[in-house]
Amino acid sequence: MKFRNAVLEYRLHKGNDHFVPIYHYPEIELEQILARRECEFFVKSGVTYRQLSSAIEANLFIIYVELYEEDPIEGELLSEDGxxxxxxxxxxxxxxxxxxxxxxxxxxxxxxxxxxxxxxxxxxxxxxxxxxxxxxxxxxxxxxxxxxxxxxx
Missing domain, CATH: 3.10.20.810 (Phosphoribosyl-AMP cyclohydrolase)
Incomplete structure (x- = not known):
């Protein structure tokens, strides 16, 4: 498989075509990267980001985002299998x-x-x-x- 050691990085738009890395996932399966890339929104620590675009550089997958809104952190759900x-x-x-x-x-x-x-x-x-x-x-x-x-x- 070509992307056996895939890495995912979220980069935040800071204006004037400037992006800074905000989250890095070094050990993530390709299927999860593809599912995340299909999502227009990404929520982490009470902050919602809107996807602007995505890219791939060798085995590094990048999702470019902008700040969309901030809310209180919702409680984690009790997890079942899956x-x-x-x-x-x-x-x-x-x-x-x-x-x-x-x-x-x-x-x-x-x-x-x-x-x-x-x-x-x-x-x-x-x-x-x-x-x-x-x-x-x-x-x-x-x-x-x-x-x-x-x-x-």
Whole structure:
């Protein structure tokens, strides 16, 4: 495998095309890097960053981010076996209601869900808006909006 020793680095935009490294992950599997790169938002220590772009230099994967917002740190969820994947409705008025929540076994399962334009839950079609990796809560979150299409069985 070409990227057996992959490294991930987040770099913060400081203006005038100047970026500084803020987080470095030297031992991370490629599947996790790809799932993180699919996320428009990254949450760590109460700070939400918005992804601007990404790059690769040899075995170094880089995600360029800007500061988006700061909030109090949410409590860490009790962890079950696996990776928490939530699907939430993009609705700030209702505090992004939870549509589904599951623990998956690997980052390819995460990538398969957050990389899809449409998902289906409870007989309804939902369209992808964005995704985030929330390190504070140890969760990936897919934000969706209803399309109005229902599945009849």
């Amino acid at each position: 990776i928490l994947l939530e699907v939430r409705e993009l609705n700030t008025i209702k505090n992004h209601p939870l549509i589904s929540s599951e623990y998956v076994t690997n980052h390819l399962d995460v990538l398969s869900t957050i990389g899809s334009v449409y998902t289906y839950h409870y007989g309804k079609e939902w369209e992808r808006d964005s995704a985030e990796i929330d390190e504070d809560r140890k969760a990936f979150v897919l934000y969706v909006t209803p399309t109005g299409y229902s599945i009849t069985e």
